[in-house]
Amino acid sequence: MNPALLLIDLQEDFLSAAGLTPARGEVVRGAARLLRAFRARGAPVMHVRTTIDDPGDRMPHWKASGRNACVAGTPGHDAPAALSVAPGERIIDKTHFSSFQGPNLAAALHESQVDTVVLAGVHTHGCVRATALDAYEAGFRVLIAADAVASYDPQHAEMTRQYLDGRACRFMSADAINGRIEDRKIDVGTSDVDDAVAMARKALTASKPSKAWNHDRRTAWSDALADRIERAGDELADLIVDRTGKPVCDAQGEVRFAVDLVRRAGDWARRDEASDLEAGCRIDRAPLGVVAVITPWNNPLAIALGKIVPAIIYGNAVVWKPAPAGAGIADRAAPIVTTGLPDDLLRIVHGDHRSGEALAAHPGVDGVTITGSMQAGLALQLIAGRRFVPFQGELGGNNAAVVMPGADLDHAAKLIAHGAFGSAGQRCTANRRAIVHAECVDGFMEHVCEATRSMRVGDPHDPRTQVGPVISEAAGARIDDAITRARDDGLTVLTPHAADLDPTQLSEYGHFVVPAIIRADDPTHEIVRTETFGPVLVVQVARDLDHAIELCNGVPQGLASAIFTNCDEQWRTFMAGAASGLVKRNQSTAGADASAPFGGWGTSGIGPAEHGPADVEFYTRRRAVYESP
Numbered sequence: 075m076n077p078a079l080l081l082i083d084l085q086e087d088f089l090s091a092a093g094l095t096p097a098r099g100e101v102v103r104g105a106a107r108l109l110r111a112f113r114a115r116g117a118p119v120m121h122v123r124t125t126i127d128d129p130g131d132r133m134p135h136w137k138a139s140g141r142n143a144c145v146a147g148t149p150g151h152d153a154p155a156a157l158s159v160a161p162g163e164r165i166i167d168k169t170h171f172s173s174f175q176g177p178n179l180a181a182a183l184h185e186s187q188v189d190t191v192v193l194a195g196v197h198t199h200g201c202v203r204a205t206a207l208d209a210y211e212a213g214f215r216v217l218i219a220a221d222a223v224a225s226y227d228p229q230h231a232e233m234t235r236q237y238l239d240g241r242a243c244r245f246m247s248a249d250a251i252n253g254r255i256e257d258r259k260i261d262v263g264t265s266d267v268d269d270a271v272a273m274a275r276k277a278l279t280a281s282k283p284s285k286a287w288n289h290d291r292r293t294a295w296s297d298a299l300a301d302r303i304e305r306a307g308d309e310l311a312d313l314i315v316d317r318t319g320k321p322v323c324d325a326q327g328e329v330r331f332a333v334d335l336v337r338r339a340g341d342w343a344r345r346d347e348a349s350d351l352e353a354g355c356r357i358d359r360a361p362l363g364v365v366a367v368i369t370p371w372n373n374p375l376a377i378a379l380g381k382i383v384p385a386i387i388y389g390n391a392v393v394w395k396p397a398p399a400g401a402g403i404a405d406r407a408a409p410i411v412t413t414g415l416p417d418d419l420l421r422i423v424h425g426d427h428r429s430g431e432a433l434a435a436h437p438g439v440d441g442v443t444i445t446g447s448m449q450a451g452l453a454l455q456l457i458a459g460r461r462f463v464p465f466q467g468e469l470g471g472n473n474a475a476v477v478m479p480g481a482d483l484d485h486a487a488k489l490i491a492h493g494a495f496g497s498a499g500q501r502c503t504a505n506r507r508a509i510v511h512a513e514c515v516d517g518f519m520e521h522v523c524e525a526t527r528s529m530r531v532g533d534p535h536d537p538r539t540q541v542g543p544v545i546s547e548a549a550g551a552r553i554d555d556a557i558t559r560a561r562d563d564g565l566t567v568l569t570p571h572a573a574d575l576d577p578t579q580l581s582e583y584g585h586f587v588v589p590a591i592i593r594a595d596d597p598t599h600e601i602v603r604t605e606t607f608g609p610v611l612v613v614q615v616a617r618d619l620d621h622a623i624e625l626c627n628g629v630p631q632g633l634a635s636a637i638f639t640n641c642d643e644q645w646r647t648f649m650a651g652a653a654s655g656l657v658k659r660n661q662s663t664a665g666a667d668a669s670a671p672f673g674g675w676g677t678s679g680i681g682p683a684e685h686g687p688a689d690v691e692f693y694t695r696r697r698a699v700y701e702s703p
Contacts, residue, residue, distance in 0.1 A: 077255050078118040078188040079108055082202055084157050084194030085123060087143040087150030089196065093322065095449075096221075097205045097600040099559045103552075105194040106156040111252040113160065118186050120179065121159050122195070122205070124130040125151065125167040135169055171204035176605040180212050190215040192251055193243075194222035198231035206243045215244035217251050224527050225261075232452045249548075268420040270393045271438040274364045277418035278391035287416055289343070292387045295414045299383065300333050302410050303375075307333075310375060310407070312535075317402050318371055319543040319584040320358055321534045324497045332376040332569030334668035335685065339384040342686055354701055358665070359694040361389030362464060363440030366433045368454070370445050371545060372500045374400030375407060377445050380668075384689035385443075386419065393439070394422045395430050397446075399545060407585065427453070434458055442466070443684075443692065445502070448631075448677045455680050466692045467680035468673065471633025472605045473663035474507040474626045476648065478619065479514050481638035487521035493662030494611035495589045496528055498544050501680075503634045503656070505663045506605060507612045509622045519568075519591075521634060522611070526589055527570035533583050543584025544608055547550075550585040553608035557590050560601040566593040597628045599653075605631060619644055621653040632675030634663035673694075 084105055089098040112119050124144040126132055132142065135267045144151045159165060164182060168175045176286050183191065186537060190213045193202055202223050208218045218238070225231035239245045246254070281287040303310065307329045314325040351357065367383045369378040374396060396404035401424050412420050423429055427450065434457040442458045443466040444451055451467035458465035475493070477486050493505030510518045534542035544550045561567045568591040577586035589609040594602050602612055616622035624634050636658040637648040645659050655674045664687075666672050673683025683690040 075190050075215075075255055076117075076186075076188055077112075077190040077192050078113040078120060078183055078186065079192045079194070080120045080122055080173055080179075080205065081105055081109065081153075081157060082122045082193060082205055083124050083144075083197070084153050084195050085144055086152055087148075087155070088124075088368075088459050089154070090150075091226045092598070093226045094196070094224050095145075095226070095231070095448070096224050097184065097604050099556060099600050100552075100604070101196065101224040102154050103193075103224055103555055104158055104219055108192065108194055108219055108222055108251065109157060109221060109257070112192075115255065118183070118188060118253070119160070119163040120166050120182070121153065121157075121163060122166045122173040122179070123151070123153075124169065124201075126169065131169045150567065156163060163550065165572055171201050172208045173201070174206040174208035174212065181216065188214065191218060192217045192254075192255075194219045194248075195337060196224050197227070198223045198225040199227050199234045200225075203234045203238065206238055210242035218243050218245045219248045220245040220412065222248050225551060228449070228452060229456070232449070234454055236453070240418075243365050262438045267393075267423055267432045267436055270423045271364060271433070271436050273418040274391040274393050274421045275438050278364060279418050281416045281419065289389075292389070293340045293343050296336055296383050296387055298414060299411060300336040302413065303336065303379070304333050306410055310403070313373060313403055313406055315534050317678040318374065318399060318545060319534050320368035320372075320497050320500075321536075321538070321539045323537055323541040328373055328376045331668060332379045335376060335380040336383050338668045338686060339380075339387055339689060343384070343387045351637075351698070356699050356701070358697050358699045359388075360697060361694055363390060364438055365390045365392050365441045365443065365693065366436075366439045367392050367394045368430045368431075368444040369394070369400065369404075370440070371397040372497070372502075374403040377423050378404065378407070379411070380685060381443050382420065385693050386415070388690060388693040390441075390693055391418075392420045393433060394420065395433050398424070398426060417537050430454065431457060435461070436645060439440060439462070439463065441692070444468070446470075454566070463693060464695075465681050465700070466684070468502065468684060469678055469680065470502045470605050470607070471504075471654075471674060471678050472603070472629045472631040472665075473503060473634040473636075473654070474505050474509050474614075474621075474623045474629075475505050475638065475663055476616070476626060477508060477514065477518055478622075478637065478639040478641070478644055479511050481514075481642050483521045484525075484637040485513060486660075487518060488525045489530065489662040490611070491522055491525035491529060492540070493664035495526060495541050495609045496664065498541055498587065499609040500545060500607055501645070501664060503664045503666060504563070504607075505611065505636075507602070507626075509614045509616050509625045511619075511622065512615050512617060515613070519593075519613065522613075523568060523570045523590060526591065526611075529589070531571055531575055531586065531589070534659045541589060541609060547585045549608070552589045553610065554609075555605055556601060556604070556606050557587075557592070557610065560592050560594070560599070563599070565599070565601065567591075568593075596658060597625055603629050617696055623648060625675075627651070627653045628676040633678035634658070634666075634674075636661055636663050655683065
């Protein structure tokens, strides 16, 4: 392989666009990793820039909308310092979408005997897409760095990825691309999706006419399963600690929550729904069929069982695709879950995101449920939507707790700190933001720093540990980089453990990130709007309750929100205004009840909620049945 790197439109005017996904810092970070690797290899690097020298050069739709960006000589035309041009690297100027707009780029690549182009930049749905298609037409192999491209239109970007990937190009991570050009084997995961779906379908068909697998037998199975999980609790908790680094106290809590989810699923399934409408008409419910269950690594047991058990109780078969980091836990849980089930009613496939997408796209799958990132949910929603099958996505949160004057600041700070830093912040309901009234922000900061300092960081097997390692070195680097970018942008970053905690001394237990508290006055800053999924608490200051609600709702996500107040009127106002699926008073955002519906608003959720009374809404279809004597 003789590759060249094309950095496309990584200019300040584009990178500062509202709603860029991923945010500026993340896309620059991914592109910079590629750039360093290409420079170290001595491979060609091309900096492709939109350059407007004259207003008449603008594209027609820019002229029509009055847009004027990337004007030569302005700061918006420049690239970030991390992506600046080095001696010997070529600059390609353009005015329209494709980097191959003129003959210069193709000629330069052919002169260098390049056979593969690697693309990073913005926008995925526009200039990156046009460049990929033109490069493909010109005979080049095309690789697109999936974590080094961004768009302000993430749905269009995801449609672009699904259309181009496997046709004109391959989307891969920057690390996978670097490994490929260095001739290192990159294992992207495989699965036996066809066989798993076929076996689940066969098992479902065989069990339908059998009275031995009726509703009562299914709920009896769930009751027995809860007992089996409880008995295996210590073993399962230890395995969760070993595979994810979750502190054992939290792992044990996850097992207890899993047991509760299983029991509550059976309890709700036993409740009869009124079905008589009028003479000769009633409401019936039919199972979906074969359900794809795609689960994350951060709660590998509870989240999975919270989906698998109600799916089966309501008469479905399941093909389960756990996250790679949770694969060992899935394999251990499988024999516990399948005891008492008809053979093959639950099948497991392993692999990376491609396995999940293949499962969602399989014609034998009748419904798809996922807990994961917004990007993963958007990808699977599009696949399921094209097939017109039901889809459910729980897609994370950027959860805020509001603190008002008169609240017990010490109590609020302790709960928020534990909600932010417990399990190293790696849970979807983690307290990512604290929005504090200006009158009490100084006192709150003192209390939250003290509460954070009192939390024990260390060996996840130690029952006293409250903050363990993050899931991987790559995750730690991503979180550390986000903190560094916030500090470089002038934000105040406090690390209460810094004086007595050296992450390298804890390396035998995994990769640690020192818990950070960041003051952010700009509500549009990346650290405010992006879910770090790590031990980071962002503090925002509010003028009054209306401003606090505005800040609370000022992010794309809407999973959980909370308010600390002694005033009933403030609580009612907050409850009416908070745009989230979970609303709490005098509690951290972290955690949820096994019997209550669990689902986010905004980019935090797609489709019906999970758990409790919500399960029947997703795992079955309601229909009207008309009968005549």
